[in-house]
Amino acid sequence: MVIRAPKKIVGNWFEHQASFSLEYLRGFIENVERQIDQDIKRYDAEIEIREEVFVVDGVEYCHGVRYWRGLDGETWDIHKTVRLYFPNLQRRSALLTLFGYFEHELDQLCSLYRSENEYKISLTDIKGQGIDRSTRYLKKVADIDTNKNSDAWVSIKKVQNIRNLIVHRDGNLVDTRDNRIQEAIKFINQAEFLDGETEVILKEGFLRHVLKTFGDYFKLLDRSIQKSAQ
Numbered sequence: 001m002v003i004r005a006p007k008k009i010v011g012n013w014f015e016h017q018a019s020f021s022l023e024y025l026r027g028f029i030e031n032v033e034r035q036i037d038q039d040i041k042r043y044d045a046e047i048e049i050r051e052e053v054f055v056v057d058g059v060e061y062c063h064g065v066r067y068w069r070g071l072d073g074e075t076w077d078i079h080k081t082v083r084l085y086f087p088n089l090q091r092r093s094a095l096l097t098l099f100g101y102f103e104h105e106l107d108q109l110c111s112l113y114r115s116e117n118e119y120k121i122s123l124t125d126i127k128g129q130g131i132d133r134s135t136r137y138l139k140k141v142a143d144i145d146t147n148k149n150s151d152a153w154v155s156i157k158k159v160q161n162i163r164n165l166i167v168h169r170d171g172n173l174v175d176t177r178d179n180r181i182q183e184a185i186k187f188i189n190q191a192e193f194l195d196g197e198t199e200v201i202l203k204e205g206f207l208r209h210v211l212k213t214f215g216d217y218f219k220l221l222d223r224s225i226q227k228s229a230q
Helices: 010-046 078-117 130-140 151-169 179-190 206-228
Strands: 048-056 059-068
Touching: 010 078, 010 206, 059 078, 078 130, 078 151, 078 206, 130 151, 151 179, 151 206
Parallel strands: none
Antiparallel strands: 048 059
16 A cells, blocks of 8 residues: 655645654754753763862962863863853754744745745745744735734744844843843743843753744644635
8 A cells, every 4th residue: 555645735734744843853852951961960970079289379278179071170160061051052052953943844834835826926025034024925925814913923032032142142141222132131031941141041941942832833823724725
C-alpha cells in the first residue's frame, strides 16, 4: 500500500506542516536545557580548588583558588559564568532559532496562499519585514483574521522586542530612554522566566513558553483559515 503525503495546501498548513515543526522544536528546546543542566553538573564535578600563596605588601597570604577548564577564580567569577552567563548565551541562541522558525512558517503560509489562489501580489510587495509583513499579507491579501487582539499575538510582540534587543543591542537594558527598552523592562518584571537589570537574562522555562505561544497563535490562524474556507 502506498501512503501519500498530504497535499501542501493552505487547509493542511497547521495540521501537516506547522504542528510537526512545533514538535521538532520542542525536542530542540529540551535538548538545549538538558545540555545546560549537564554542563552545570560537569562543572560541579570538575571544579578544582588549589591552595596558592599571594604576597601583599610583603605579607604572604594563602587561600584556595577555583580552577575550571583553564579559567581561574581570581580572574573570572567562574560560578556565575557557568550557572548564568553560559546558559543565557545558549538560550539566547535558541530563542533566535525559534523566532526564525516562526517567521519562516508565516512566510510559508503566505506563499501557500499565493500559489493556491494565484495572487499577483507577493509577500515582497508588502511593506515591512518579518512577522509584521507576513501577517499584513495574510490580512490584506489572503483576507483572513490575523487575531492581532489575541493574548498570543500581544505576547509574541513582547518576545519579538526581547529578540530584537538581543540581536541589535546584545540584550543591553541600560539606555532607559529607549521606548523598546522600557517595554522590555516592563515585560521582564512581569514575566516568570525573564530576569536582568542591565541585560536580558533568559531563565529555564522561557523557551518553552515562547514555543507554546507560537503554537497558540498558529491554532488561532488555523481557525481563521478553516473559517474562511467555509
